[in-house]
Amino acid sequence: xxxLVESSGLPADAFSAKCPTRQVLDHIAGKWTVLVVxxxxxxxMRYTELSRRVEGVSQKMLTQTLRALEADGFVTRTVHxxxxxxxxxxxxxxxxxxxxxxxxxxxxxxxxxxxIEESRTRRVP
Amino acid sequence: xxxLVESSGLPADAFSAKCPTRQVLDHIAGKWTVLVVxxxxxxxMRYTELSRRVEGVSQKMLTQTLRALEADGFVTRTVHxxxxxxxxxxxxxxxxxxxxxxxxxxxxxxxxxxxIEESRTRRVP
DNA sequence: CAGGATCCGATCAGATACTG
DNA sequence: CAGTATCTGATCGGATCCTG
Numbered sequence: 001x002x003x004l005v006e007s008s009g010l011p012a013d014a015f016s017a018k019c020p021t022r023q024v025l026d027h028i029a030g031k032w033t034v035l036v037v038x039x040x041x042x043x044x045m046r047y048t049e050l051s052r053r054v055e056g057v058s059q060k061m062l063t064q065t066l067r068a069l070e071a072d073g074f075v076t077r078t079v080h081x082x083x084x085x086x087x088x089x090x091x092x093x094x095x096x097x098x099x100x101x102x103x104x105x106x107x108x109x110x111x112x113x114x115x116i117e118e119s120r121t122r123r124v125p
Numbered sequence: 126x127x128x129l130v131e132s133s134g135l136p137a138d139a140f141s142a143k144c145p146t147r148q149v150l151d152h153i154a155g156k157w158t159v160l161v162v163x164x165x166x167x168x169x170m171r172y173t174e175l176s177r178r179v180e181g182v183s184q185k186m187l188t189q190t191l192r193a194l195e196a197d198g199f200v201t202r203t204v205h206x207x208x209x210x211x212x213x214x215x216x217x218x219x220x221x222x223x224x225x226x227x228x229x230x231x232x233x234x235x236x237x238x239x240x241i242e243e244s245r246t247r248r249v250p
Numbered sequence: 251c252a253g254g255a256t257c258c259g260a261t262c263a264g265a266t267a268c269t270g
Numbered sequence: 271c272a273g274t275a276t277c278t279g280a281t282c283g284g285a286t287c288c289t290g
Binding site (some may be wrong): 046 | 251253254264
């Protein structure tokens with residue numbers, strides 16, 4: 001059965017410029033999204049934990065990525081009004097579902113990194 | 126068994142800032158990479174065929190994406206010196222391997238697009 | 251601790267014009 | 271047909287400073 005996009009009644013097709021799938025794919029394709037979603041698969045994480053786990057991410061980008069994931073319904077943000085504040089991030093069921101293909105992609109890359117480095121034409125960016 | 130990155134002898138870990146996996150992941154995360162690799166899974170394609178299949182891509186971006194995929198060893202570019210020229214693109218074995226998790230990601234998005242649209246907070250970019 | 255606000259350079263990405 | 275070259279606006283992303 002083909003997935004239909006509710007309002008349009010058209011089948012979802014990422015190759016079509018008008019399909020909303022494209023926007024979502026663009027978000028997922030962000031530089032840090034894969035790593036953040038993947039990190040959260042290990043379970044609930046606090047802001048600072050995440051920033052340590054995802055090495056090299058600035059707080060600006062981490063915050064921005066988390067806000068986007070929240071807006072897309074992949075992540076929940078829970079604020080405990082204590083002092084000091086404690087903010088926990090967690091995957092929603094939808095986010096956990098997304099984490100599967102995302103983890104697969106990261107794992108593929110890790111597993112094939114040597115092959116890639118070998119077959120790559122010398123061109124260090 | 127853990128994958129070792131040849132020159133360093135360290136295990137591949139995408140969360141580590143120094144791991145080459147990160148650069149590759151960044152390439153893959155490009156706006157058009159997913160769609161181009163995915164399109165090529167159907168088989169050999171000419172430049173114009175690709176530009177039609179991946180709706181909305183400019184030739185600049187298509188060319189740039191294809192060159193990057195070539196440099197990373199995911200795609201071959203075959204020029205037939207005829208008039209008019211005929212240039213064919215194809216996945217390498219490595220590229221076909223990569224296409225699997227990539228296709229999984231596109232399919233996941235297509236299959237869950239309605240759920241995502243529902244759970245999304247109103248915020249049309 | 252978990253960010254918000256701001257500045258600024260790098261890069262991305264589209265539109266347009268031209269070519270072997 | 272399959273690009274290259276160029277210009278320009280958008281955005282990404284890092285560094286820095288500030289706060290409840």
